[in-house]
Amino acid sequence: MAAVLRGSRNLLGRSLKHVDFTLVSSRSMASKTQVGFIGLGNMGKPMAKNLLKHGYPVIATDVFPESCKELQELGAQIVDNPAEVADQADRIVTMLPSSPNVIEVYTGPNGILKKVKKGSLLIDSSTIDPAVSKEMAVATEKMGAVFMDAPVSGGVGAASSGKLTFMVGGVEEEFTAAQELLTCMGANVVYCGAVGTGQAAKICNNMLLAIGMIGTSETMNLGIRLGLDPKLLAKILNMSSGRCWSSDTYNPVPGVMEGVPSGNGYQGGFGTQLMAKVLTVLCTTSGDGRELMSVAPLQDLGLAQTTATNTKTPVPLGSLAHQIYRMMCARGYAGKDFSSVFQFLREDEEEGQ
């Protein structure tokens, strides 16, 4: 499958008029010059390492100084805050836990935008609300720079081995420049459309993933109760219309597959709590709850026009999946892999008495 897909052009906003493309072009040619990296957590650190490995000088920062040590030893320059990164690098990747962190890192007192150079390329790989991505894009554009959202699919393992999938939203003309950096860290770099569509694609995939995983768990559980051998049932599903990633690649039933969390007490993998969090973003996005952004205080940043693309799409199964992951968090499954929903739904011999 082609690693790079291109979406429809008609989603591109009219918002590019302030950007100086001469500057932009000169920057994106300048390969192997310094790349900024902000957020050196479980995901960010191996991603930054892969940039170093590909020969890019890295200048990085993180709120926790100890997170920076390893990268410093590998040759990265560590600075105090995002503004200083922006002062030196004209290509910056951010990998942060949630929307407020992204807003802080971009628009805070020591944020990127305080020192960003005209023509810089800012790539945000955090998983956040698409509406926030849009707002950051507008704020960035006002400074004469370019913002792209590029959330990832794949966990810590894929981050380490450089096998992440990046879903990229932003001005199509800048996609090649983003791709140059992202291919150092990922196996697939997919262009999704205007700013925010990278996040949208990520959220959509996660919603369907959650539904498929719970559905597979219910189905395997029911089949076992009806007398089917779990391995055989998995095989039948996988050659039939019930087939899905959760049944054929990440089966939640212990013993059906090797090398997946279900075979290892649901340790590692993608935590239930994290899945619940991503589904919360979805819930907010699918509703009209983001109405808040079109208000006065943010108008000073010029964000008023970008009001959230709120939808009112019914997502009954997505919403119930969200609630089930919340119930699991409340019942002690927060730290287990999200495939442990199989265990949650299964009658516990002891407890079930």
Add this chain to the structure above:
Amino acid sequence: MAAVLRGSRNLLGRSLKHVDFTLVSSRSMASKTQVGFIGLGNMGKPMAKNLLKHGYPVIATDVFPESCKELQELGAQIVDNPAEVADQADRIVTMLPSSPNVIEVYTGPNGILKKVKKGSLLIDSSTIDPAVSKEMAVATEKMGAVFMDAPVSGGVGAASSGKLTFMVGGVEEEFTAAQELLTCMGANVVYCGAVGTGQAAKICNNMLLAIGMIGTSETMNLGIRLGLDPKLLAKILNMSSGRCWSSDTYNPVPGVMEGVPSGNGYQGGFGTQLMAKVLTVLCTTSGDGRELMSVAPLQDLGLAQTTATNTKTPVPLGSLAHQIYRMMCARGYAGKDFSSVFQFLREDEEEGQ
């Protein structure tokens, strides 16, 4: 993929003691002798035709005489009722709409069991409650014959082209004999385990299919609202963990794929009403609602010991999928393909005002 899979042997019941295997063996050797076929509806007729095409003399019956005409013209012998079929053929395939029809055709006044020969092989391809399959198996065994459940996956098209998948439950020793006939009508013949497990596998697959289809529809709908191109979104899902049969083979969004009902106004395919019905079987099976079978009147048929294998498995998404298909039936979608849930969830421009 190997067309024939074998399940665990330990599911086999103890119930074979009365069967005369000498007779059984002599029958299953007797290839190309007459095969009985009961139920010549949309599915049954093309299945029976495929038996004729493979050189088997067919003796058939149906409650609607007009259904028999075409088959008669192709050389099949038509008789009045199931008992007469059983009087002449020692291998019989049944393809009926629901549990009561199966019970009637087997145990009714003119039912198969009134005239079944010792050692006959009775294969039921109807989609029914696994508990009913078990009861028919016990009643059949009492007459010295063998019962197997072999529901199919695949629609009228697959029935015509002989590409059905059969999920077979019953005594493993008889599987080869069943396979001989079923391979004339299907591309995959999968052995699932003891009697009832064929039905169980079918129900499980359908539940996960329903969940996957509604989940895919919600996801595509949400993605489109968030500004993603539907074809691009489908491609991204299909290369990621959201992938499922409904996204990559039977996409519910008009224009994403060719040759599927979404491209044709949701005509043809697998009806919403039928999906709702299959999910009702599931709902009954997943509960303890089949308690009724262990009662006095049925004891005369020796069915008391076979009480339903009822489970109490929680199936929250399966159950909500069921309710959504019911709501659709109530709102005019009964006759459309089950992928029309995409349309149901989407805001109707006119109505949504």
Add this chain to the structure above:
Amino acid sequence: MAAVLRGSRNLLGRSLKHVDFTLVSSRSMASKTQVGFIGLGNMGKPMAKNLLKHGYPVIATDVFPESCKELQELGAQIVDNPAEVADQADRIVTMLPSSPNVIEVYTGPNGILKKVKKGSLLIDSSTIDPAVSKEMAVATEKMGAVFMDAPVSGGVGAASSGKLTFMVGGVEEEFTAAQELLTCMGANVVYCGAVGTGQAAKICNNMLLAIGMIGTSETMNLGIRLGLDPKLLAKILNMSSGRCWSSDTYNPVPGVMEGVPSGNGYQGGFGTQLMAKVLTVLCTTSGDGRELMSVAPLQDLGLAQTTATNTKTPVPLGSLAHQIYRMMCARGYAGKDFSSVFQFLREDEEEGQ
């Protein structure tokens, strides 16, 4: 509120033609003659005691001989089986755990119908599928007797104090006769319509009760998290449109009310498992899963015409409530009061880590 309500007459079946009303009348006049009672469990025993207390001679039986002791000491006559009860009493009350028990007690080898006298009045207070009630009514009518379904609302406490509510289905002409006995055991005796409508009313009430209880628990839990005092929140709900029985009479939050299971570690009350079971009856009833009854073997009992009143009503919240109670059973809540769903949804401090 009037204790006795009358429903619409137009629901009455055409099935009364065989009943000899002369006999019926003579029986129902014969007050204070022997009354039969079958099923002396937690509910049945105090009900039978109340009949004794009102001066009725009681002749009783139960599958567990030890259940009969206490009643025998109070003066009841104990016999071996339902047939012997029917041989002596022409008014019989049954109080049994589930449909199969009712069918066995009525139509089994030692069942009531083997010896029932013409004109007898058979009142079944068990909670079962309305379709089974209808079948029992037809079978009873064939013997020249009358069947009424009269399930109860209220638990062991109400049974002991004679404060049950009876929901009665059956021939309206017989309601007065049934009422004579039922008012000894209950505070409200409500006529609901044709046979089966007593069960239907009971099921409907339980479904709404389950929804209200889970809804109240979610709401109280959310309010507490938002900083509201639980007692105050309950008061506000109870003076507003959120008011329901679960919020104002049986509040699930410990400390809000006295004398309810939430104040006592969710001991006693109405068990989660029992609620799950009643909702399963509902699920079966709301679907078309009861198709089985219209089949051959039962035709010998003349039951074919009474095919289940199956509906295909969407019950999305009812169905999800059912699944939640099943999940609770799987997670160790089976024996707790059904209001413990508050605890199930609440984050457990220890577990939630």
Add this chain to the structure above:
Amino acid sequence: MAAVLRGSRNLLGRSLKHVDFTLVSSRSMASKTQVGFIGLGNMGKPMAKNLLKHGYPVIATDVFPESCKELQELGAQIVDNPAEVADQADRIVTMLPSSPNVIEVYTGPNGILKKVKKGSLLIDSSTIDPAVSKEMAVATEKMGAVFMDAPVSGGVGAASSGKLTFMVGGVEEEFTAAQELLTCMGANVVYCGAVGTGQAAKICNNMLLAIGMIGTSETMNLGIRLGLDPKLLAKILNMSSGRCWSSDTYNPVPGVMEGVPSGNGYQGGFGTQLMAKVLTVLCTTSGDGRELMSVAPLQDLGLAQTTATNTKTPVPLGSLAHQIYRMMCARGYAGKDFSSVFQFLREDEEEGQ
């Protein structure tokens, strides 16, 4: 029931230190001085009229000048914007459609806070996110004034007749002052606790209301299908544990009650779309989606410390109720009363074919 209830004191924040209670006291004594009113929509206009009726001089404004006419004719003074209202009145009531309007009216360029006098009492009766209420409270406090949230229960009718219920959150010492005004417009004024708890109580009530209404509709629908007379079923529920406001006060089945929207083609009442909107607030509140408020741009308003009281409470039925109301909006029910869910779930004779 006492019209005024008091909540727990321990919820009061530490945030009062800047307020000059001397000024506050002097203001709240000054009865019958001018009262400001902002937002003269369907609800606001009759509320303001009731203030006039009780002898309070009213100074008002609305973005739509035509909304002000009627009030002007009744003697109210109309000014251009919220700042001008604040310039003249030290007690102001706001009644606005949603969070962004409230933020604009308070913190916008012509907002209340631009001219608010020290010691003023600002009462917001809009239904908004509790987190926004808290933020407005902090911003108000910074100006030396007092903010209380006081959302209402009851529709246009109750607003006209002065029978609203107010749920009030804010500093307890100020409750008496708020009560003086609110009792002119409502029959019940309930003190709920710290700022935001009025909104919390309102949201909780609406969630349970939505669940109760859908549950009642499912139940009535099922009962009717099972042969029960709807009026009789309502009576039975209302004397049993299924009882709720939707069954006994606002029954959704046409013909069961008079004077409710179900008797009038579901016209009037509380619109489905509005219910969907309120449930969206709930969904956002019950999640962690409001994380956005703790960010840089808002720090200028001193709002950083008040980050949303986000909870992660599972609300499975509340969430499904939300989705059902969304589906209804997508299927043409947006403008009908929320009790029309009965109609939505019921098989349409024509459509259901």
